[in-house]
Amino acid sequence: MTTSTFDTTLNSLGITNPSTASATAAAANASTSSTLNQSDFLTLMTAQLQNQDPFNPVDNTQMVAQMAQFSSVAGISxxxxxxxxIATKLGATSATDAMSYVGKTVLTAGNTAYARSSGGIAGQVSLAGDATDVKVTITDQTGSVLKTLSLGAQKAGNASYDWDGTTDVGAAAGNGPFTVNVAASNNGTTVGSTSLVWAPVESVSLPANGNPLLTVTGVGQVKLSDVVSVG
Known part of the structure; x- marks a missing residue:
C-alpha cells in the first residue's frame, strides 16, 4: 500500500500510525488466501479510508465503482x-426414478446369467482395447463348460454375443444360472475385458448417502451409474 504524506510525517516523528499497522496485518492475512471474500474487501476498503491522504482523499466515483464491481463479482459467485x-439436484436420481427399474432387465457388469424364456442368454464383452481374439465361456453351476463362443477380432468397446442355449454337443443347457467368463487378447497379449450380463432388477434400496442401489438377480447391488442399458 502506498504511504501517504500523513504517514510519512508521523514516521519522521517516530510514531507508527495504528491504522497503518492494522491495514498491514489485514493485507498479510489476505495474502495467505488465493481469493478475497466480502469481509476481506470491506477490511481493505476501511483501511484505505483510514489511511487516505486528507489533502488528496479517494475519489468518490472510484470508490463507488470499486464497490459496484465487488458487488457484481460476489453476486456472480x-x-x-x-x-x-441446482445442477447437482437435477443430476441426482430420485427414489421414484430408481423404483421404475424394478421388474426391468438391465445390462451391467457380472458373471451370473439366467436363461431367457426362449432359452439361452445374451450379453456383451467390454474391451479396454482392440482384440484379435475374444472368447466367451459359459459354464453350469458345477463348473462344467457348456459352450464356448468365439467372437473373433473386435474393436475396443462393447462386443455383443447371443447364445441359443445349446451346449457344444447340441444338448439343451437348461435355465441356469450360468457363469459367464470372458477372455480377450491382441496377437497373444492379454486385453482387459469385462463380462456384461442381462439380469432382472428385484428391488431398490436407499442407503444413508441417498444414492439408490438396484438389487439385480445373480449380480447383487448395482449403482445406477453402472447400468449400461435397460431392457
Missing part, C-alpha cells in the same frame, strides 16, 4: 454456487 446446487 453466489449465483454460480446456487446453479451448481
Amino acid at each position: 453466489q449465483m454460480n454456487t446456487t446453479l451448481s446446487s
Whole structure:
C-alpha cells in the first residue's frame, strides 16, 4: 500500500500510525488466501479510508465503482454456487426414478446369467482395447463348460454375443444360472475385458448417502451409474 504524506510525517516523528499497522496485518492475512471474500474487501476498503491522504482523499466515483464491481463479482459467485446446487439436484436420481427399474432387465457388469424364456442368454464383452481374439465361456453351476463362443477380432468397446442355449454337443443347457467368463487378447497379449450380463432388477434400496442401489438377480447391488442399458 502506498504511504501517504500523513504517514510519512508521523514516521519522521517516530510514531507508527495504528491504522497503518492494522491495514498491514489485514493485507498479510489476505495474502495467505488465493481469493478475497466480502469481509476481506470491506477490511481493505476501511483501511484505505483510514489511511487516505486528507489533502488528496479517494475519489468518490472510484470508490463507488470499486464497490459496484465487488458487488457484481460476489453476486456472480453466489449465483454460480446456487446453479451448481441446482445442477447437482437435477443430476441426482430420485427414489421414484430408481423404483421404475424394478421388474426391468438391465445390462451391467457380472458373471451370473439366467436363461431367457426362449432359452439361452445374451450379453456383451467390454474391451479396454482392440482384440484379435475374444472368447466367451459359459459354464453350469458345477463348473462344467457348456459352450464356448468365439467372437473373433473386435474393436475396443462393447462386443455383443447371443447364445441359443445349446451346449457344444447340441444338448439343451437348461435355465441356469450360468457363469459367464470372458477372455480377450491382441496377437497373444492379454486385453482387459469385462463380462456384461442381462439380469432382472428385484428391488431398490436407499442407503444413508441417498444414492439408490438396484438389487439385480445373480449380480447383487448395482449403482445406477453402472447400468449400461435397460431392457
